[in-house]
Amino acid sequence: MTSTVSSAPAVRRGTAARHPYLAALTTTRARIGLVLVGAVVLAGLLAPLLSSHAPTAQSGRALVPPGTGGHLLGTDDLGRDLLSRLLYGIRTDLEVIALAVPIGALLGCAFALLAAVHPVLDTVVQRAFDLVLAFPGLILALAVTAILGPGRLPVIVVITLAEIPVFGRQLRAGILVQRERDYAVAARVGGTRRARLLIRHILPNCADPLVVQLAVSLTVAVFLEGAMSFLGVGVRPPEPTLGNSLSQALPYLSQAPYFAAGPLLIVTLLVLGLSLLSEALNRETRR
Amino acid sequence: MTATTPASLEPALLEVRGLGVDFTAPDGSPVHGVRGVDLTLRRGETVAVVGESGSGKSTTALALMRMLPGNGRIVSGSVRLDRTDLTTLGEDELRTVRGARIGMIFQDPMTSLNPVLTIGRQLDEVLRAHAREHDAGHRDRRARRRRAQELLELVGIPDPARRLDDHPHQFSGGQRQRILIAMALANEPDVLIADEPTTALDATVQEQILQLLAELNEKTGTALLLITHNLGVVARSCDRVLVMYGGTVVEDGATADVLGSPRHPYSAGLLAAVPRLSSPSGTRLYGIPGSPPDLSLPVVGCAFAARCPSADAECGTVPPPLVADGGAADVRRVACHHPGGSGVTEVPRRVPSEVPVGAARTDTVDGGAPLLEATGLRKEFGRRARGGRRDPLVAVDGVDLRLDAGETLGIVGESGSGKSTLARILVHAHPADAGVLKLRGSDVTRPSRAALRALRQEVQMVFQDPYASLNPRMTAGRIIAEPLLARGGFEDRAARRRRVGELLTQVGLDPSAADRRPRAFSGGQRQRIGIARALAPEPSVLVCDEPVAALDVSVQAQIINLLTDLQRELGLALVFIAHDLAVVRQVSHRIAVMRHGRFVETGRADDLCDSPREPYTRALLAAAPEPVRVPAAA
Amino acid sequence: MGRYLLKRIPSALVVLVIASVVVFGILRLVPGDAATALAGPDASEESVAAIRRQLGLDQALAVQYVHWIGDLLRGDLGPSYAVGGEVADLIGEGFGATVELTLGALLLTIAIGLALGVLGATSRRRSVRGVVQALTTGALAVPPFVTGVLLVLVLAVGFAVLPSGGRVGLFEAPDLELQYLLLPALCLALPSAAVVGRYLKDSLQQAFSEDYIRTATAAGVSRRRLLWRHALPNALPPVVTLIGMQTGQLLGGAVLVEAIFAWPGLGQLAETGLTARDYPVVQDLLLLLVTVFVLVQLLTDVVHAWLDPRIRWE
Amino acid sequence: MRVHAPPASPAHPQLPSRRATLRAAGAGALALGATGGLTACRSAVSVAAGEGGARRGGSLTVGIHVDFTPALLFTQSDQALQQRLIYNTLIRYDEKLRPQPELARSWQYADDGRSITLKLRDDVTFHDGRAFTADDVIFAVENLRKPERSAQLASTARAVTGFQKRGEHELVLKLAHPVANLFDLFEFMIITDRHTLDDALKGRRLNGTGPFRFDRWRPGTGVRLSRNDRYWIPDRPYLDSVELRVYSHPDALLSALRSGQAQLSYGVSGKHLAPLKAAPNFRIKRYDTGSGAAYVGASVGTKPSDDKSFRQAVAWAVDRERVVQQALGGYGLPSAAPWPRSSPAHTEADRIHYTHDPGKARALLKSSGVSTRTRVPLGHPSQPLHTAIAEIVQYDLEQAGIRTELQPHDSATFQKKLISGTMPALWVNLHGFAQVHPATLAVSAYPFNEAKNTSGFRSKAYTDAVRAAWQQRDADGPAAHARYQRVSDQLLEEAFIIDLAIQDQVEVAAARLRGATLNKFSYLSLDHAYLA
Secondary structure: OOOOOOOOOOOHHHHHHHOOOHHOOOHHHHHHHHHHHHHHHHHHHHHHOOOOOOOOOOOOOOOOOOOOHOHHHHHOOEEHHHHHHHHHHHHHHHHHHHHHHHHHHHHHHHHHHHHOHHHHHHHHHHHHHHHHHHHHHHHHHHHHHHHHHHHHHHHHHHHHHHHHHHHHHHHHHHHHHOOOOHHHHHHOOOOOOOHHHHHHHHHHHHHHHHHHHHHHHHHHHHHHHHHHHOOOOOOOOOOOOOOHHHHHHHHHHHOOOEEEEEEEHHHHHHHHHHHHHHHHHHHHOOO | OOOOOOOHHHHEEEEEEEEEEEEEEEOEEEEEEEEEEEEEOOOOEEEEEEOOOOOOHHHHHHOOOOOOOOOOOEEEEEEOOOOHHHHHHHHHHHHHHHOEEEEOOOOOOOHOOOOOHHHHHHHHHHHOOOOOOOOOOOOOHHHHHHHHHHHHHHHOOOHHHHHHHOHHHHHHHHHHHHHHHHHOOOOOEEEEEEOOOOOOHHHHHHHHHHHHHHHHHHHOOOOEEEEEOOHHHHHHOOOOOOOOOOOEEEEEEEEHHHHOOOOOOHHHHHHHHOOOOOOOOOOOOOOOOOOOOOOOOOOOOOOHHHOOOOOHHHHHHHOOOEEEEOOOOEEEEEEEOOOOOOOOOHHHOOOHHHHHHHHOOOOOOOOOOEEEEEEEEEEOOOEEEEEHEEEEEHHHHEEEEEEEEOOOEEEEEEOOOHHHHHHHEEEEEEEOEEEEEEEEEEEEEOOOHHHHHHHHHHHHEOOOOOOOOOOOOHHHHHHHHHOOOOOOHOOHHHHHHHHHHHHHHHHHHHHHHOOHHHHOOHHHHHHHHHHHHHHHOOOOOOEEEEEOOOOOOHHHHHHOOOEEEEHHOOEEEEEEEEOOOHHHHHOOOEEEEEEEOEEEEEEHHHHHHHHHOOOHHHHHHOOOOOOOOHHHHO | OOHHHHHHHHEEEEHHHHHHHHHHHHHHHHOOOHHHHHOOOOOOHHHHHHHHHHHHOOOOOHHHHHHHHHHOOOOOOOOOOOOEEHHHHHHHHHHHHHHHHHHHHHHHHHHHHHHHHHHHHHHHHHHHHHHHHHHHOOOOOHHHHHHHHHHHHHHHOOOOOOOOOOOOOOOOHHHHHHHHHHHHHHHHHHHHHHHHHHHHHHHHHHHHHHHHHHHHHOOOOOEEEEEEEEHHHHHHHHHHHHHHHHHHHHHHHHHHHHHHHHOOOOHHHHHHHHOOOOOOHHHHHHHHHHHHHHHHHHHHHHHHHHOOOOHHHO | OOOOOOOOOOOOOOOHHHHHHHHHHHHHHHHHHHHHHHHHHHOOOHHHHHOOOOOOOEEEEEOOOOOOHHHHHHHHOOOOOOOOHHEOOOEOOOOOEEEEEEEEEEEEEEOOOOOEEEOOOOEEOOOOEEEEOOHHHHHHHHHHHHHHOOOHHHHHOEEEEEEOOOOOOOOEEEEOOOOOOHHHHHHEEEOOOOHHHHHHHOOOOOOOOOOOOEEEOOOOOOEEEEOOOOOOOOOOOOOEEEEEOOOOOHHHHHHHHOOOOOOOOOOOHHHHHHHHHHHOOEEEEHHHHHHOOOOOEEEEOOOOOOOOOHHHHHHHOHHHHHHHHOOOOOOEEEEOOOOOOOOOOOOHHHOOOOOOOHHHHHHHHHOOOOOOOEEEEEEOOOHHHHHHHHHHHHHHHHOOOHHHHHHHHHHHHHHHHHOOOOOOEEEEEEEEOOOHHHHHHHHHHHOOOOOOOOOOOOOOOHHHHHHHHHOOOOOOOOHHHHHHHHHHHHHHHHOOEEEEEEEEEEEEOOOOOEEEEOOOOOOOOOOEEEOO
């Protein structure tokens, strides 16, 4: 072998070798996003430490402005401490969303993988996705809540249902493209079995848009929770959520604007942070 | 070869001096794409810029038009067109130059036309863009349409009046390149820059396009700057040639001189690396060792020093200037401390003795049952034509082939001939619709799961595109280990790792490469990984689908040599598929010429090339451009 | 084109048939039925039973389903249980309003999305791109029900330039109707517009990096024409698909916006119908919405094919 | 048509000029930017505000939070404003529940209480021109007796056993027994055209004798009515047209009022009233008849609410004042008894029979020995008001040592549980029918029904008390009051329905609207209403 190149492969310097997600997370955009999301998540996690009142304790002094009587953000119309409700609300939202969106994503991906197995299954799965997409989300939310009764479960079910076709379709499209790629054919020719090919070879290559979608879906979930609370079918009272805090505050918007300010700010920051993250990921993975 | 006119007599139309282009890498560091390039183009002249990928030739072309991508900028030098410095023009003035004074055509005709606009619209857009500068009324839509029609006629599109209303996808690749040429010529520019205009095209079409360019050059007097990596194309059509390497011009002179007696070791090596159609089967190719320089690193000394056989200490520290080398000052320049001293012209052209068919393996079945045998293979793809009628595309249409152990069968064909589909049928990536495929005499056309697994051990494949065929998310080691896992017997991690290391060494890579992902490797290195993967199950048949088509000439030789070496060492039977007859001849024992899904001619490699029977084979042979007419001119 | 459509119709029909079963099933799963809802809080069980008999709810589910589908196929939507009146009238009334709202929102989505996308992708000024970015993110970050309430507070209550809610009917007073429509449509459109804008921006940037743009630039085509005549036609087809999907979102989101702006559309009807367990109303309405969604998808495909000549031929 | 109308809405003529300018500027900018070419057209804002002024004429928009539901035409539903606009009733109660003539000119209750003779007006015609006769009354009563009409006063209507016509305009109703709340029926029962009943139930054509003709019902939008020129009260009504317009979301209703789009509403919740209180161009009027009462119900068949002490502990534990202030926005009356101040059964002693006394509640719990280990389910409808009350109740009970778990249900599900008697141990809801004759509550409001109620409570003492109050003709004498007291005593002692607060009926009206009144069943009367 005369002309071998055993050394000095043309390794590109510096960042090139890093994983694109890591690279994405070091951009300014993503850092701001991380800080925003991190701060909100932390506030939720540390709710018991940060708040001096129980979120459901009613002091008897309704709608006091911020700073009075040990209520840093004031109280709501039933005399509950707004700061505690806000912090615990974040917690509830996070719990619901952190459960629902990944479940939706996983189920969606599972269906998409199923669809990749056989054309008949593909048709079935596709029609099922169409069906879920065709149902107007909030009407679905009303129906699901009517069936299951108000509480966390219907919120989780609705978010999950809404996310399944979103992820499923995206992954299905990705698989269709990726499995015709040379590397997939190569793996097949190399003897890799179908399941392994799908999961170990193709899936990682379809992951980029899914990761971006995950961030987008989290924001959608925040809204969905809020919208359901607004329509009165959200999480069970007296448990606070960002959505029901907001809709509870809306009648007092002109009378006690501080009531709505907290949840609105948090929702905005959370969504802003997540969109910044998704954009950063999107940019980096498209390179 | 037209003699070059003395420079003093005619003023330069386009004069580039000391052009430097920097790019900003994603991490913010500068990459010097082009450094100190000088180039002169006179009216009516045809000049070639030759180099491999990363040499800076395309960057130079784009910089002339100030069309560098967002992260690139001109950092030094000037580009004068009739004494106007283009590097200082404003965006609007520049627009009056683009298309009107300088036209440009690009490498890939498939993507360079706007897919959603009709050809007529696109020509109209181009004419309209400069309607104001033309006194003749291109302002009138009907006048423009007439002109568009003329242009299509000029570049040889039949029935131009009707075809103006067609969309790009309704044209073949060659036709699209003609249309692009028509667009570039629409406003009668003085200079036409053609950036790899024929690279994406088949040899026969390439021939037509080159002819067209030559004709137009003659007819319209447009100066042509031809950017290419193909020395054959240069030899065929250019007055002068610049050889670029690592962002600089390393040699510059009349085509006949440079190709006839290259003075720079790189030019010489490049020339030597080009497979010659005239070389008989079994000729070993010369490859320049190593890979092109990393432009993001500062270049100290000669960029080629690391790969140069005659480099010394000076080459590693002092950059050689581009200076006149002998003869007339303006005609021939070389940037080398030791011009002409490389010794590559005396490349050992070893002609190994023919490998007797079936003799490479001792375990060949007696009675001459071939290793792989196919009869009447057929493959259709469902396709819906206009109006929804079913119109299946027959990709492979009754192919018979046999392959003996240790033998190399070359398959040559142009794009769309069905050769890649055939390759995929042979490795069972696609099932055949009809026909019989036998391995060692047993029918494997429709294998059971178990049989298929056994088959995967026997028949492996090397893919064309070293970028697409490696999973970007896996390390080289995992990619190579994947068939080992599938095969079984390597459940032990350490054993697997050892075997991967062996395979990497076998294909000429360091075992440490196993931990890196594909994007850390160059094209040639990736192809080596691909070969290692194919070797992992210890196959007896290796199907190589255009294994070198995506590689630079100098690297191409390395890979081909690797394949032939491996074949000899392991006694592999090879199916070598390519569009380049010259390459195929040198590696193959037998050659099959494929067209429209059928084998039109099959025969011993040398016989087929020296005395083709079929007209199509002859056309293919005629279309392959040779870099130098007389190979032994040096 | 006809064949292209024909090919898609069977699968659309399948979706509709399954949808009808699902719709029917979902409603029967909901606890409480039309009779109890209709009888009121102080009704006796005798009243409930009488009403149940009157409505035919004492029949087997399969019978009820067959009756429903049979009537539907004959074009007879029948009377509403609880809301009163004929279902056809109810839905007709609400459908017009919802379609008007959705179309208004769609137009705004397209207009705003186009503006955001084009400016974001092509403006050479950093500040403009920054503003576009901020607007896009902002529109996505504020929940629509808050946007709605704020819009009303500022523009209807504070400055009293636009009505706070309600509707007069497009054909009765088109000039007034537009003023009624503006706020709800805007509120509904903003998030979608941001999504479309962002996607279009990416799509345009992608188009601008394509070879054919390089070809046109090299031919001296001006920036403006590059954008409108070359890049945009290529960037649009995927955006059209997205807008098709967004139309579904708009229809769904209308429920919320209709509540905020007292817009008498299907969302309100659905909510009332569901609360009252008015099966015919909710069933027909959901099926209608599914049909609309399916049709919009078909339409999207057609527009996509029309914009992208390659599809028609392959 | 005004050109470039700066929408200086006539609803706010006294606005300072700076603000007006600002608004005009805002309007201009917005109209230019948003409605484009339509800037020269009418403004929806100023038109909706109406043209005020004269006593006669004008058009009124009433904001309603629940759409007109034709199927519920004969039931007491959440939204009954249109009843007395399109139709008439036989009588009309005054403030003290004394019947006043409407379609019935006069009446004669037989001494034995077994019949009543009605003399009807002979100058009344339906909107389609047909004359009103005794047959229309007979039809109305018979119609209400049908179970599918689900009329709350069906039991009263069923007490009418026969009819005897004396000419076209005199009618004798035979009664099974003396009926104390007979005039509730006459107040409640609208006289509809018997020939167009089906159309009425479908909301297509509502033919009555009332001051306004039915023009059109647009589902989701509301009902449009126009002046009945042949109304039997001469020169009435003043208004040319009335529109009942649906704003189902409370914020939307509030916005409509504040922006002058609607001039009258009875559907604004106490919480939402705060921004209107300060507005000078609105008048807020409270009717002490109440519009319903918030209560905690207890299932006597379920642990731990089977224990009377537990139920009484609940009654002591809840801070009724806080319910009024925080859930009702201050518009209500804390009361342990169901009766509003206007009711003959109302006494101050009953009202404060239970007050907020957690200590007493704890003591009761302790003495009863009821286990408070487990969480007690507390059902409630998922509407915001009910939820807020439930949250307050939950918190207060917890202070008294009763831990509860809220179980929200959407209203249809809740109603099903209510009727079928499958409520959890405790629930929160609102009830009506305390504003009229006290007997009506016990015979017509399901929670209080002596024969069968949600709580599953039955006792002879209660049944006797109720029957005694109902089956007599005296409604307001001292004997009657004593009988009412018996009912109240039973209710307070047994505490299966624990009343918390009477919710005020609140009227929000533009200052220039005069003369709108409600009857006891929340039928709006605009006979004498006008826009100043």
